[in-house]
Amino acid sequence: MADLQRTDEWHADRCGHVTASKFGAILAKKKDGKPTQAREDYLMQIVTERITGQQESGMTSFALQWGKDAEPFARSEFEGDTGLIVVESPFVKHPTISWVGCSPDGLIGKTAGYESKCPKNSAIHLATIRDGMPEEHKPQVQGCMWVTGRQEWWFVSFDPRMPPHLRLYKELIKRDDKYIANLEAETIKFLEEVEAQIQLFKQAA
Numbered sequence: 037m038a039d040l041q042r043t044d045e046w047h048a049d050r051c052g053h054v055t056a057s058k059f060g061a062i063l064a065k066k067k068d069g070k071p072t073q074a075r076e077d078y079l080m081q082i083v084t085e086r087i088t089g090q091q092e093s094g095m096t097s098f099a100l101q102w103g104k105d106a107e108p109f110a111r112s113e114f115e116g117d118t119g120l121i122v123v124e125s126p127f128v129k130h131p132t133i134s135w136v137g138c139s140p141d142g143l144i145g146k147t148a149g150y151e152s153k154c155p156k157n158s159a160i161h162l163a164t165i166r167d168g169m170p171e172e173h174k175p176q177v178q179g180c181m182w183v184t185g186r187q188e189w190w191f192v193s194f195d196p197r198m199p200p201h202l203r204l205y206k207e208l209i210k211r212d213d214k215y216i217a218n219l220e221a222e223t224i225k226f227l228e229e230v231e232a233q234i235q236l237f238k239q240a241a
Contacts, residue, residue, distance in 0.1 A: 046139070049127040051091040054082060054226065056138035056183060059175035059219060062226045079226065082135075083233045099156035106154035110194030111142065113204045114152070120190075122150045130183045133220075135227055138176075138183040144190065148208075149180050152192040161195040165205045169193075175219065177209050182216045 054062065064072040081092055111122050122142035130136040142150035153173065155161050164170060169177070169191045177189045193205040 046127055047091050049129075050137065050139070051089065052082060052086040053127075053129070053135050053137045054078075054223060056176045056179035059179040059223070060172060062222055063175055063219065075226075079229060079233070082230050083237075086135075086230065086234055087237060102156045103154040106194060106196060107141070107152055109196055110152040110154055110192055110204070111150075113194060114150070114190070114192050114206060117204055117206070120144050120148075128184055131185070133224065133227075135230075136183060136223060138180045140180050140184065143184070143186075147187045149184060149186050149189045150192065151177055151180065151189060152194060154194050158195050158197060161193050161198065161205070162202070164193040165202065169207050169209065174215070178212055178215050179219060181211045182219060187211045 058078055061072075061074045061078040064075050066072055085091055114120070115122060122144055125140040125143050127137055127139050140149045141152050144150055151173070153164075160170075173191065177191055181187070181189055188211060189209045191207045191209050195203055
């Protein structure tokens with residue numbers, strides 16, 4: 037199966053776009069309702085990418101590399117367990133809102149998608165089995181449904197070090213239109229702030 041992500045074309049497509057993996061940063065607020073530093077940092081990252089036309093290159097940690105290496109095994113295990121076929125996807129842009137997109141781990145049929153996590157810390161995997169999909173992944177999963185227009189998303193956690201009956205956790209997440217409406221409003225506001233910063237730097241030239 038060809039890897040449609042992490043190619044030069046994939047990086048070029050993503051450049052300057054807010055993406056599902058960072059929707060959590062857009063939604064993040066302090067207790068007083070003010071934006072978090074993570075949101076401010078992400079805003080300036082997008083501003084920089086839009087101005088330079090180059091995507092920021094992030095550092096690859098051992099934990100991230102572990103997850104990347106385990107992804108194909110997670111997909112294979114999921115397909116064998118469910119009988120579903122996961123089709124790899126390139127970067128998907130929102131059909132009507134510019135500078136918004138997502139990189140699904142896969143698409144299933146015409147109405148579903150797929151997101152897998154392979155945590156380096158096995159305790160996270162076990163906690164997911166016990167408690168369900170961690171809340172921190174909700175913006176990404178619901179955001180992928182927003183961008184792609186799909187109605188449900190499989191969330192998978194996989195750890196090859198576990199005994200066979202504990203290696204794979206799967207949960208079907210349904211589309212939450214109320215949550216998505218708020219995500220859309222906050223993302224549009226974020227993009228307006230990005231554009232304002234870009235115009236500010238243009239005037240400074």
